[in-house]
Amino acid sequence: MKTLVDTTFRALRFLPPETARGLALFGTRFLRPSRVVDSSRLQQNLWSLLFSNPIGLAAGFDKDATAVSSLGKIGFGFVEIGSITKSPRRGNRKRPRMFRLEQDMAIVNQLSLPSDGLQRVEQRLRRHYNRAQRSAESVRQRVRPVLGANISRDPDNLDAASCCEELVSCFQSLQPIVDYITLNVSCPNTTRRFIDIVPPKRIAKLVENMRAVEPGKRRIPLLVKISPDFLPNEYEALADLAIDGVFDGMIVGNTTMARTTELRSPDANEVGGLSGKPLAGGTNHLLAELYRYTKGKVVLVGCGGVFSVQDAMRQILNGASLVQLYTGLAYRGPRLVDQMRFEFSTMLRQYKLASIGDAVGKAVS
Numbered sequence: 001m002k003t004l005v006d007t008t009f010r011a012l013r014f015l016p017p018e019t020a021r022g023l024a025l026f027g028t029r030f031l032r033p034s035r036v037v038d039s040s041r042l043q044q045n046l047w048s049l050l051f052s053n054p055i056g057l058a059a060g061f062d063k064d065a066t067a068v069s070s071l072g073k074i075g076f077g078f079v080e081i082g083s084i085t086k087s088p089r090r091g092n093r094k095r096p097r098m099f100r101l102e103q104d105m106a107i108v109n110q111l112s113l114p115s116d117g118l119q120r121v122e123q124r125l126r127r128h129y130n131r132a133q134r135s136a137e138s139v140r141q142r143v144r145p146v147l148g149a150n151i152s153r154d155p156d157n158l159d160a161a162s163c164c165e166e167l168v169s170c171f172q173s174l175q176p177i178v179d180y181i182t183l184n185v186s187c188p189n190t191t192r193r194f195i196d197i198v199p200p201k202r203i204a205k206l207v208e209n210m211r212a213v214e215p216g217k218r219r220i221p222l223l224v225k226i227s228p229d230f231l232p233n234e235y236e237a238l239a240d241l242a243i244d245g246v247f248d249g250m251i252v253g254n255t256t257m258a259r260t261t262e263l264r265s266p267d268a269n270e271v272g273g274l275s276g277k278p279l280a281g282g283t284n285h286l287l288a289e290l291y292r293y294t295k296g297k298v299v300l301v302g303c304g305g306v307f308s309v310q311d312a313m314r315q316i317l318n319g320a321s322l323v324q325l326y327t328g329l330a331y332r333g334p335r336l337v338d339q340m341r342f343e344f345s346t347m348l349r350q351y352k353l354a355s356i357g358d359a360v361g362k363a364v365s
């Protein structure tokens with residue numbers, strides 16, 4: 001089975017990236033559930049949610065929740081679906097709109113948030129939720145990945161009030177059926193940035209409106225996903241909101257439009273969001289900055305350039321409690337996650353740390 005998965009996965013590299021992503025998603029239903037059991041040293045309780053390990057799937061891989069029930073088999077501690085937009089959209093019409101930068105272990109995408117839309121994604125998540133509820137009753141203590149939904153405004157919508165309405169609708173429909181929600185304020189493939197349309201002060205009001213539609217005492221954790229291209233005053237304004245409790249955490253970060261590093265692949269200058277290895281240095285820098293700025297009081301999620309347990313550990317030492325990956329999975333395949341879970345325990349022993357929680361922010365002075 002192992003060789004079949006590995007061979008199939010290697011074959012996907014010869015297909016156009018968007019086709020490969022579709023087939024990889026479909027293929028997850030044939031995977032056998034991971035047999036690696038997470039050591040309790042990898043567990044963390046954040047926002048009253050139990051994360052069996054700190055490795056998560058980043059948004060963009062399962063945008064429409066078509067594989068949500070099988071992604072848990074890969075061994076992730078958490079899985080983020082989306083970005084979900086209120087109305088269905090096809091994204092950028094131009095093809096191809098995803099490029100593999102093999103020599104740089106990177107991807108450039110100019111998808112511009114295609115989505116099946118809230119209604120269809122909600123239906124799929126609701127089916128998954130009902131199944132998960134039933135199996136939790138029959139198999140007590142079943143470990144399942146924490147499930148997040150990433151929501152975004154339609155990037156073609158440039159009107160502040162209706163952007164906010166879209167996001168409140170997404171929040172309202174999804175909050176009963178997922179464990180946390182991420183507000184994506186950093187989609188790079190857009191004519192006007194979200195934070196230029198809805199600046200941080202107005203974002204606080206938007207979140208107030210989201211909270212107003214939550215029933216009773218429920219208060220779902222709400223994270224904000226920032227861009228590595230934000231200026232210090234921009235990410236600090238969002239960090240201030242997190243310090244004030246408007247957000248429960250920050251995902252650091254999305255793809256970048258910048259091409260500052262030396263890229264060697266032929267498609268390096270394609271316009272679009274760059275992900276993968278070239279993001280790693282900047283992500284670690286930004287994590288450490290934010291960990292310092294928030295005095296370690298805000299939960300940070302590292303995202304950008306994780307291809308190994310060493311990469312993940314570096315982000316944790318720089319302040320991340322959790323890490324997410326996408327491009328690493330595209331290059332290394334689903335076995336990467338088990339390998340990382342296995343190696344994390346050894347790594348903690350090497351660092352003489354009792355748990356992941358003890359490693360968070362240790363490299364930040």
Ligand SMILES: Cc1cc2nc3c(=O)[nH]c(=O)nc-3n(C[C@H](O)[C@H](O)[C@H](O)COP(=O)(O)O)c2cc1C
Nearest residue numbers: 058059060083109253254275276304305325326327
């Ligand atoms: C093809 C592709 C599509 C993506 N789509 C989304 C998306 O819809 N929403 C989002 O918040 N991030 C999206 N991302 C960004 C990833 O979630 C992640 O932030 C970024 O790729 C950096 O992580 P990585 O280096 O591990 O890939 C996408 C990334 C890629 C490569």
